[in-house]
Amino acid sequence: MMLFAIFLKEWLKVRWVWLGLSVLHLGMLLYLYLVLRHQFRVEHSEMIWYWAFELRRLLYEPIQSLPLISGVLIAAAQFGPEMIGGRFRLSLHLPLRGDLLVWSWVAFGALMGAVLALLDALALYWIVGQWFPHEAAVSAVRTALPWLLGGWIGYFGATLALLEPAASRRLIYLGLSAAFLALLFQHRGYQEYDQVLPMLIAIALLFIPAVILPAHRYRHRS
Amino acid sequence: MNAAIRVEHLAHRYGRRFIYQDLSFAVPEGKVVALLGKNGVGKTTLIRLLMGFLRPSAGQCRVLGEPSHALSPATRARIGLLFEGHLAYDFMSIAQIERFYRPFYRRWRRELYYDLVDRLGLSHDHKIGNMSCGQRSQVVLGLIFAQDPDLMILDDYSMGLDAGYRRLFLDYLRRFLDEGGKTVFVTSHVVQDMEALVDEVIFLQRGGAVKQLPLVEFRRQFRCFGFRVDGNAPPQADGLIENVDLHGRAPCLYTFAEPAQLAAHLETHWPQVRLGDEQPLTLEDAFIGLTGKY
Numbered sequence: 001m002m003l004f005a006i007f008l009k010e011w012l013k014v015r016w017v018w019l020g021l022s023v024l025h026l027g028m029l030l031y032l033y034l035v036l037r038h039q040f041r042v043e044h045s046e047m048i049w050y051w052a053f054e055l056r057r058l059l060y061e062p063i064q065s066l067p068l069i070s071g072v073l074i075a076a077a078q079f080g081p082e083m084i085g086g087r088f089r090l091s092l093h094l095p096l097r098g099d100l101l102v103w104s105w106v107a108f109g110a111l112m113g114a115v116l117a118l119l120d121a122l123a124l125y126w127i128v129g130q131w132f133p134h135e136a137a138v139s140a141v142r143t144a145l146p147w148l149l150g151g152w153i154g155y156f157g158a159t160l161a162l163l164e165p166a167a168s169r170r171l172i173y174l175g176l177s178a179a180f181l182a183l184l185f186q187h188r189g190y191q192e193y194d195q196v197l198p199m200l201i202a203i204a205l206l207f208i209p210a211v212i213l214p215a216h217r218y219r220h221r222s
Numbered sequence: 223m224n225a226a227i228r229v230e231h232l233a234h235r236y237g238r239r240f241i242y243q244d245l246s247f248a249v250p251e252g253k254v255v256a257l258l259g260k261n262g263v264g265k266t267t268l269i270r271l272l273m274g275f276l277r278p279s280a281g282q283c284r285v286l287g288e289p290s291h292a293l294s295p296a297t298r299a300r301i302g303l304l305f306e307g308h309l310a311y312d313f314m315s316i317a318q319i320e321r322f323y324r325p326f327y328r329r330w331r332r333e334l335y336y337d338l339v340d341r342l343g344l345s346h347d348h349k350i351g352n353m354s355c356g357q358r359s360q361v362v363l364g365l366i367f368a369q370d371p372d373l374m375i376l377d378d379y380s381m382g383l384d385a386g387y388r389r390l391f392l393d394y395l396r397r398f399l400d401e402g403g404k405t406v407f408v409t410s411h412v413v414q415d416m417e418a419l420v421d422e423v424i425f426l427q428r429g430g431a432v433k434q435l436p437l438v439e440f441r442r443q444f445r446c447f448g449f450r451v452d453g454n455a456p457p458q459a460d461g462l463i464e465n466v467d468l469h470g471r472a473p474c475l476y477t478f479a480e481p482a483q484l485a486a487h488l489e490t491h492w493p494q495v496r497l498g499d500e501q502p503l504t505l506e507d508a509f510i511g512l513t514g515k516y
Contacts, residue, residue, distance in 0.1 A: 005325045008321065009311065012314060081312070086305070087309060089275060089309070090309060090310070093298055094298070095295040095298045095327070219275060220275075220276075
């Protein structure tokens with residue numbers, strides 16, 4: 001029941017932003033679909049194949065930054081209202097362990113982001129699969145995985161920066177997150193992150209225990 | 223004496239500036255105790271220490287038997303906190319905020335919340351963010367009542383409230399306290415409100431000096447006398463004389479001493495002073511008399 005109450009509060013905070021983002025994602029995916037359809041209507045399919053697989057031009061770049069934008073906005077919608085006027089203190093006084101509380105929050109935020117990421121991945125697979133073989137559709141999803149991981153980094157980076165009471169540490173969190181993001185957007189072709197992605201995911205998981213630190217510092221400032 | 227709050231040899235500092243160096247007092251269980259002091263003496267810091275949002279530089283604060291900076295969830299459930307400015311989740315409605323808090327408290331008394339909030343005449347889907355400060359104070363107080371806490375720490379409940387809402391807040395609080403068994407630690411800038419609410423007062427002064435006594439004792443013992451001076455060397459606070467006010471139309475001095483004891487003291491130490499009549503004091507007058515205007 002407590003978990004339900006926590007999720008209720010988080011939903012009340014993020015619902016409009018999340019619904020707005022859902023519309024944005026659907027809109028961008030529709031745009032991607034229309035662009036691809038248009039290209040196949042005005043160009044020979046051999047030419048498009050040449051662009052995509054010989055020149056290594058990404059055909060679905062329009063959705064590249066969507067997960068990152070979504071992660072940052074979900075974090076802002078979740079933790080902005082907690083920080084305004086020090087409302088975070090209300091939550092920290094709840095009869096619940098502080099670490100469990102913060103992890104429940106980020107679990108909810110990450111879940112909201114994951115729904116959008118899943119939507120992107122499934123839609124990308126379906127859209128690419130309309131004109132290309134199955135292997136190309138799978139490749140599109142694997143190519144987009146670093147971008148989806150970028151959403152995770154954006155979410156946790158913004159969360160750390162919003163929860164942190166000390167301005168200097170806030171800058172450090174933002175700097176580290178920006179550096180990580182820069183690593184994820186280096187590619188110029190398909191599936192270039194396949195080898196390194198498991199390691200990047202493992203590092204990104206460290207954000208989960210890390211969110212406890214700023215919350216702890218907020219509680220015990222001296 | 224069982225103490226709901228016990229502060230022992232507390233020291234706290236911001237950078238190199240000490241707010242208190244050796245502060246000690248206790249809030250007995252079942253009493254309503256007001257913390258009074260002028261701006262800047264460290265009331266808010268003390269409340270933050272008691273709420274566990276600051277860790278003491280030295281000494282300790284124990285709240286319901288546990289260190290205030292490491293309260294267990296079970297103990298937090300027994301403490302109702304009112305944050306300065308009636309802090310609440312503005313994005314929730316009247317019904318949503320009750321539904322949110324309910325699962326966290328085993329002794330939740332929903333009827334107390336709606337009894338208070340329904341008097342506002344607002345629909346249950348009314349957003350807290352769209353309420354006036356007075357309306358929000360009712361919601362916040364209703365939530366604290368519903369929690370059925372053993373200890374309430376109320377930080378400047380009067381902030382932003384007009385006289386009507388302030389009175390309403392106190393009326394409901396007193397009625398709730400009539401059930402018995404509750405301890406309240408309260409701060410307010412509206413000193414006169416404390417008269418009908420509190421059992422004891424703690425005067426916190428700059429540097430951490432503290433004076434704690436029952437309100438009736440304070441009202442009975444603390445006196446104000448008019449005086450005039452032969453020459454131009456007015457008396458000064460000296461231990462028996464608590465304070466001298468030369469800013470008003472007529473000068474007056476404040477003391478806990480009996481009139482005869484004061485007269486003898488003046489004759490010995492301040493012979494140039496001619497003691498006048500004892501002046502009637504409101505609680506606010508007495509507070510200013512003790513703590514000074516500056």
